[in-house]
Amino acid sequence: xxxxxxxxxxxxxxxxxxxxxxxxxxxxxxxxxxxxxxxxxxxxxxxxxxxxxxxxxxxxxxxxxxxxxxxxxxxxxxxxxxxxxxxxxxxxxxxxxxxxxxxxxxxxxxxxxxxxxxxxxxxxxxxxxxxxxxxxxxxxxxxxxxxxxxxxxxxxxxxxxxxxxxxxxxxxxxxxxxxxxxxxxxxxxxxxxxxxxxxxxxxxxxxxxxxxxxxxxxxxxxxxxxxxxxxxxxxxxxxxxxxxxxxxxxxxxxxxxxxxxxxxxxxxxxxxxxxxxxxxxxxxxxxxxxxxxxxxxxxxxxxxxxxxxxxxxxxxxx
Amino acid sequence: xxxxxxxxxxxxxxxxxxxxxxxxxxxxxxxxxxxxxxxxxxxxxxxxxxxxxxxxxxxxxxxxxxxxxxxxxxxxxxxxxxxxxxxxxxxxxxxxxxxxxxxxxxxxxxxxxxxxxxxxxxxxxxxxxxxxxxxxxxxxxxxxxxxxxxxxxxxxxxxxxxxxxxxxxxxxxxxxxxxxxxxxxxxxxxxxxxxxxxxxxxxxxxxxxxxxxxxxxxxxxxxxxxxxxxxxxxxxxxxxxxxxxxxxxxxxxxxxxxxxxxxxxxxxxxxxxxxxxxxxxxxxxxxxxxxxxxxxxxxxxxxxxxxxxxxxxxxxxx
Amino acid sequence: xxxxxxxxxxxxxxxxxxxxxxxxxxxxxxxxxxxxxxxxxxxxxxxxxxxxxxxxxxxxxxxxxxxxxxxxxxxxxxxxxxxxxxxxxxxxxxxxxxxxxxxxxxxxxxxxxxxxxxxxxxxxxxxxxxxxxxxxxxxxxxxxxxxxxxxxxxxxxxxxxxxxxxxxxxxxxxxxxxxxxxxxxxxxxxxxxxxxxxxxxxxxxxxxxxxxxxxxxxxxxxxxxxxxxxxxxxxxxxxxxxxxxxxxxxxxxxxxxxxxxxxxxxxxxxxxxxxxxxxxxxxxxxxxxxxxxxxxxxxxxxxxxxxxxxxxxxxxxx
Numbered sequence: 045x046x047x048x049x050x051x052x053x054x055x056x057x058x059x060x061x062x063x064x065x066x067x068x069x070x071x072x073x074x075x076x077x078x079x080x081x082x083x084x085x086x087x088x089x090x091x092x093x094x095x096x097x098x099x100x101x102x103x104x105x106x107x108x109x110x111x112x113x114x115x116x117x118x119x120x121x122x123x124x125x126x127x128x129x130x131x132x133x134x135x136x137x138x139x140x141x142x143x144x145x146x147x148x149x150x151x152x153x154x155x156x157x158x159x160x161x162x163x164x165x166x167x168x169x170x171x172x173x174x175x176x177x178x179x180x181x182x183x184x185x186x187x188x189x190x191x192x193x194x195x196x197x198x199x200x201x202x203x204x205x206x207x208x209x210x211x212x213x214x215x216x217x218x219x220x221x222x223x224x225x226x227x228x229x230x231x232x233x234x235x236x237x238x239x240x241x242x243x244x245x246x247x248x249x250x251x252x253x254x255x256x257x258x259x260x261x262x263x264x265x266x267x268x269x270x271x272x273x274x275x276x277x278x279x280x281x282x283x284x285x286x287x288x289x290x291x292x293x294x295x296x297x298x299x300x301x302x303x304x305x306x307x308x309x310x311x312x313x314x315x316x317x318x319x320x321x322x323x324x325x326x327x328x329x330x331x332x333x334x335x336x337x338x339x340x341x342x343x344x345x346x347x348x349x350x351x352x353x354x355x356x357x358x359x360x361x362x
Numbered sequence: 363x364x365x366x367x368x369x370x371x372x373x374x375x376x377x378x379x380x381x382x383x384x385x386x387x388x389x390x391x392x393x394x395x396x397x398x399x400x401x402x403x404x405x406x407x408x409x410x411x412x413x414x415x416x417x418x419x420x421x422x423x424x425x426x427x428x429x430x431x432x433x434x435x436x437x438x439x440x441x442x443x444x445x446x447x448x449x450x451x452x453x454x455x456x457x458x459x460x461x462x463x464x465x466x467x468x469x470x471x472x473x474x475x476x477x478x479x480x481x482x483x484x485x486x487x488x489x490x491x492x493x494x495x496x497x498x499x500x501x502x503x504x505x506x507x508x509x510x511x512x513x514x515x516x517x518x519x520x521x522x523x524x525x526x527x528x529x530x531x532x533x534x535x536x537x538x539x540x541x542x543x544x545x546x547x548x549x550x551x552x553x554x555x556x557x558x559x560x561x562x563x564x565x566x567x568x569x570x571x572x573x574x575x576x577x578x579x580x581x582x583x584x585x586x587x588x589x590x591x592x593x594x595x596x597x598x599x600x601x602x603x604x605x606x607x608x609x610x611x612x613x614x615x616x617x618x619x620x621x622x623x624x625x626x627x628x629x630x631x632x633x634x635x636x637x638x639x640x641x642x643x644x645x646x647x648x649x650x651x652x653x654x655x656x657x658x659x660x661x662x663x664x665x666x667x668x669x670x671x672x673x674x675x676x677x678x679x680x
Numbered sequence: 681x682x683x684x685x686x687x688x689x690x691x692x693x694x695x696x697x698x699x700x701x702x703x704x705x706x707x708x709x710x711x712x713x714x715x716x717x718x719x720x721x722x723x724x725x726x727x728x729x730x731x732x733x734x735x736x737x738x739x740x741x742x743x744x745x746x747x748x749x750x751x752x753x754x755x756x757x758x759x760x761x762x763x764x765x766x767x768x769x770x771x772x773x774x775x776x777x778x779x780x781x782x783x784x785x786x787x788x789x790x791x792x793x794x795x796x797x798x799x800x801x802x803x804x805x806x807x808x809x810x811x812x813x814x815x816x817x818x819x820x821x822x823x824x825x826x827x828x829x830x831x832x833x834x835x836x837x838x839x840x841x842x843x844x845x846x847x848x849x850x851x852x853x854x855x856x857x858x859x860x861x862x863x864x865x866x867x868x869x870x871x872x873x874x875x876x877x878x879x880x881x882x883x884x885x886x887x888x889x890x891x892x893x894x895x896x897x898x899x900x901x902x903x904x905x906x907x908x909x910x911x912x913x914x915x916x917x918x919x920x921x922x923x924x925x926x927x928x929x930x931x932x933x934x935x936x937x938x939x940x941x942x943x944x945x946x947x948x949x950x951x952x953x954x955x956x957x958x959x960x961x962x963x964x965x966x967x968x969x970x971x972x973x974x975x976x977x978x979x980x981x982x983x984x985x986x987x988x989x990x991x992x993x994x995x996x997x998x
Contacts, residue, residue: 057444060481061437067485068419068432073492073508076420077427085422085513101704102712104721109713114704119697126693143507163696167703174709185912185921186873186894189779190709192855195721196862198871219510226514230549231866233570233888235516235588237504252551252869252889253570253907255588255620258504270871270891271571271589271907273620276503285503302891302909302941305620305639316665321941322960324640324657332665337658339960340973347952347968375762378799379755385803386737386750391810391826394738395745403740403831461825537828544832548867551888553834553906555822570869571888573906573938576822589889589907591938594821603821623938623957634983642958642975650983655976 081135083219094125130159140218158215179247198232199248209238257291269302277308399453401537412443448477458536476533497565516550517566527556575609587620595626717771719855730761766795776854794851815883834868835884845874893927905938913944
């Protein structure tokens with residue numbers, strides 16, 4: 045059954061539409077009208093999908109790739125990515141110039157330059173992502189092989205998207221890097237700011253709840269578990285803290301177990317350090333140290349018989 | 363290669379189909395047959411998308427909106443939302459009446475009334491959401507501007523969907539509000555029950571793992587970080603606790619840092635209180651207080667040489 | 681405006697394509713070329729959708745099902761699921777044989793056998809999932825009825841997908857079970873390894889951040905909250921620990937509150953045990969025990985007037 049609008053309701057609509065349009069004019073913070081094109085989130089997510097096809101050939105997108113003809117497939121992918129990314133980068137550069145009132149006469153040529161450099165970085169991204177697959181395989185007894193990692197490991201997915209986004213972030217592309225990493229965040233619960241610096245052989249296991257802040261620095265062969273925060277000590281300064289190093293540095297071969305928090309821009313976790321579950325660190329730790337907490341003493345008591353009583357089954361209401 | 367069914371397998375299918383259909387009759391809890399239309403999750407998610415277009419014009423959906431013709435665009439959106447939402451609300455009201463055996467002769471006119479009120483609330487929703495954008499911008503040094511917040515901040519996304527869902531919840535619409543907030547939960551890891559009461563300038567940073575219960579009350583300018591629970595002390599009473607205030611009250615200007623839990627319906631966190639990371643609170647806190655825990659003492663020991671030994675690289679299996 | 685490629689850029693593309701193709705040959709870990717079809721993630725997610733339609737008739741997919749004609753609908757669904765799943769299982773069995781260098785002359789007949797057994801398990805899956813709906817309804821005061829649970833509860837969604845995936849896991853199907861459970865993980869933040877063993881009346885509330893490891897065993901009427909880990913004590917052994925029981929056992933009627941961690945393959949949590957929030961357990965607990973931690977003492981101090989000072993409102997930049 046379709047419920048058609050009654051005449052009386054139609055009468056009410058124009059006034060409502062007018063009121064909503066009026067509210068657009070009243071508050072500039074939540075509208076984007078007459079101000080040039082912005083980034084398109086869906087297109088950016090499509091670009092991420094094409095990049096995954098390009099970086100992991102045969103796993104995503106077209107299957108049954110043959111060595112002899114792979115060049116045609118790659119050529120098509122690279123052209124598609126180039127065209128779409130160029131358009132998006134151009135939009136955000138122009139919009140950023142408008143927003144901040146700076147001059148940007150060369151938005152188009154700047155966009156071309158950035159996208160060309162980005163595509164040129166693909167072989168390097170492939171090489172470092174292969175080390176991340178290796179790290180996941182060595183670090184997780186449940187990993188059946190590289191296929192499973194590339195197909196289904198959320199930590200590897202988030203790391204892949206981060207590495208792409210970071211290449212745009214370091215080239216001062218606004219908006220797009222964060223849209224990319226928040227896309228990964230929404231699918232994995234892993235929140236890596238595109239500004240973070242992360243070296244090779246990086247592995248996040250399980251990953252839900254991980255937060256890695258904008259100015260964090262992470263060395264080689266670092267392993268992180270679910271619920272770990274590499275965060276700031278305070279954000280009370282708000283926008284006045286913009287650009288300041290607020291998040292910690294982890295040197296090579298650091299392991300951080302589930303639920304631990306490491307806070308502060310001056311905090312350096314030395315090479316080979318192991319941080320145990322739920323540890324809360326706000327100061328530097330020298331290399332080769334294992335940091336634990338004395339877990340709070342557990343208290344045991346017997347439950348009373350009435351606590352065991354099953355809930356009476358409720359009448360089932362369908 | 364396609365694997366066609368072999369004759370012998372086809373022979374097995376009718377018996378299996380009969381057995382599955384039999385299982386539908388055996389248990390009413392997991393089937394919905396011959397009982398009128400229910401809500402359609404996909405349609406509700408589409409409605410949420412249209413509402414985001416309406417509330418944040420130019421950011422989602424059609425771009426390049428011009429001031430002169432924006433009224434046509436809004437008129438079309440409002441009509442679309444009205445028609446689809448009306449149908450869904452009508453379905454769930456009728457179904458709820460059937461389910462609970464109450465009389466509901468006026469489901470259709472009631473649905474019309476609800477949807478009209480809901481659409482009438484859009485300008486108010488826009489106004490309060492603009493304060494949420496402002497709160498995110500002021501509260502996060504990494505925020506580059508309002509565009510980035512509207513496009514990509516999960517806390518703002520979850521808050522937006524919550525505010526829509528809450529308008530339906532307070533009008534006693536079954537099912538739909540929770541489908542909306544669980545859609546946001548699935549994309550952000552932020553679980554806000556549509557029954558919660560949340561005032562203006564609300565900001566959730568990072569957000570994964572946040573839980574805000576049905577009867578929680580939150581004042582103005584409150585800021586919450588990832589992993590915070592505003593929960594119930596116990597749910598052992600099960601359905602007998604339905605409707606009782608089980609979740610805490612946060613007054614204005616409260617900040618709750620990552621991983622803290624505040625539990626209980628009688629717990630009131632006074633104005634301007636700061637709750638530090640990992641604090642576990644089950645009692646009221648007076649205004650203007652900073653609550654911390656003495657973090658458990660860390661234990662440092664040097665790792666032994668053999669613990670440093672790199673894992674031997676495993677043979678790589680492709 | 682479309683930005684077309686300039687001739688000079690076109691000139692640069694062939695060299696880039698060649699370099700990328702070269703990188704495919706250099707590293708076998710992140711490419712899958714000329715090696716037979718693998719699993720297709722999108723198809724597997726479609727299969728999960730069809731299975732949800734089959735298991736919860738009238739809730740997902742086609743609505744308005746009538747008792748008289750339901751057999752036709754089920755017949756069509758079962759055939760569709762059979763065909764698609766058969767193809768996917770065949771691919772992964774053949775690929776696994778290639779990967780590990782074992783003989784698998786009968787991949788096709790083995791795939792047929794597995795899929796037939798899997799479909800035969802559907803009535804049993806329906807029966808156990810009905811107990812999970814019941815457990816959610818009894819355990820959550822906010823649950824308005826079974827419809828809301830089936831439509832929108834993330835814990836129930838993750839449990840449903842886990843129960844499907846487990847049926848394939850126990851039949852030694854590679855890759856597909858993990859793709860299924862990681863799909864659920866991405867939508868719910870609940871990470872249940874398909875190898876875990878979970879009995880009836882299982883309820884996960886809220887759920888974000890829950891991790892249940894490969895060799896965990898869970899009895900009847902167990903209830904788990906957000907952020908709970910059933911994990912391993914150490915994974916330093918890497919692939920050498922493969923197959924060893926590394927995750928705990930929970931007996932019947934155990935409740936584990938938010939943020940608790942239970943670790944170790946030798947750890948047995950006895951019948952009726954309640955584990956309070958944030959408890960960290962690495963040893964067995966006898967039946968009928970309530971385990972709590974003395975929560976760290978809270979420290980209260982008054983905030984100084986200057987800490988109350990509102991941030992000056994920043995100039996709003998649009």
